[in-house]
Amino acid sequence: MIKRNKQPEESGSWMDTYGDMVTLLLCFFVLLYSMSSMDQSKWKKLVQSFNPSALESIESNANESEREFRGDPAKEEVTDFDALYTALKDMVSERGMQDSVEITRGDGFTFISFRDKVFFDGDSSVLRQEGKDILEQFAVAMTQVDSSIKEVQVLGHTSQGDPNRPNNIRNDRMLSAQRSAEVVIFLQSRHAVSPEKLVSASYGQFRPIAPFDTEDGRAQNRRVEILITKNDTVEKSLEEYYNQIYQDYQNVPGN
Numbered sequence: 001m002i003k004r005n006k007q008p009e010e011s012g013s014w015m016d017t018y019g020d021m022v023t024l025l026l027c028f029f030v031l032l033y034s035m036s037s038m039d040q041s042k043w044k045k046l047v048q049s050f051n052p053s054a055l056e057s058i059e060s061n062a063n064e065s066e067r068e069f070r071g072d073p074a075k076e077e078v079t080d081f082d083a084l085y086t087a088l089k090d091m092v093s094e095r096g097m098q099d100s101v102e103i104t105r106g107d108g109f110t111f112i113s114f115r116d117k118v119f120f121d122g123d124s125s126v127l128r129q130e131g132k133d134i135l136e137q138f139a140v141a142m143t144q145v146d147s148s149i150k151e152v153q154v155l156g157h158t159s160q161g162d163p164n165r166p167n168n169i170r171n172d173r174m175l176s177a178q179r180s181a182e183v184v185i186f187l188q189s190r191h192a193v194s195p196e197k198l199v200s201a202s203y204g205q206f207r208p209i210a211p212f213d214t215e216d217g218r219a220q221n222r223r224v225e226i227l228i229t230k231n232d233t234v235e236k237s238l239e240e241y242y243n244q245i246y247q248d249y250q251n252v253p254g255n
Helices: 013-037 040-050 054-070 081-094 129-144 169-189 215-221 238-245
Strands: 101-106 109-115 149-156 198-202 223-230
Touching: 081 101, 081 109, 081 129, 101 238, 109 238, 129 169, 149 169, 169 198, 169 223
Parallel strands: 149 198
Antiparallel strands: 101 109, 109 223, 149 223
């Protein structure tokens, strides 16, 4: 009798491979889900846990891509001091900030006034992201004409809150000083101009540009200003600049 050859018994080894594949797919989809629902702070912590220097590179590339997508005006060449004014105006227009950032120029100077909450919230001296973004662009433009710039003054102002009572002296002075200093520190960290050209000044509730008996007037007075002067420009007092920039400055109560 002819013996039949026994068929080899089927093993379950294929199940091991199949199980591994399913497990890997499951891990992959769980990872995708966790990344989609993970907030920014958790994502930063995760990246930093693997490579502390990676986060800075990721954020830098992301910011660069965003600027390229928007056609960042700061990438335009700024050839001289007069062109700086045009470049800054374009940046403000590009961001739709004409109502909160006013730029004026005169003989040998460019003057920028940031209203109310462009840089800071409430009684805070911590720069808001919106303020950092516009300062970042300004710094790139200023760097290109550093040799033509004599000085960059950053002026911090508050507003008297109660028309019948002055602000607390310490709080008023400290807040305006800290705010102007924060802007100077940011510009210096971005190498906007040579550090010795950066000046921080604060005036508290004094030198208002609008009456402080209305909310709109107080909002106008709470401001940060940047005065950029050109080399070989004759020095002027702040009041002389203000009289040229702000209409009826001398008639505002408190001046």
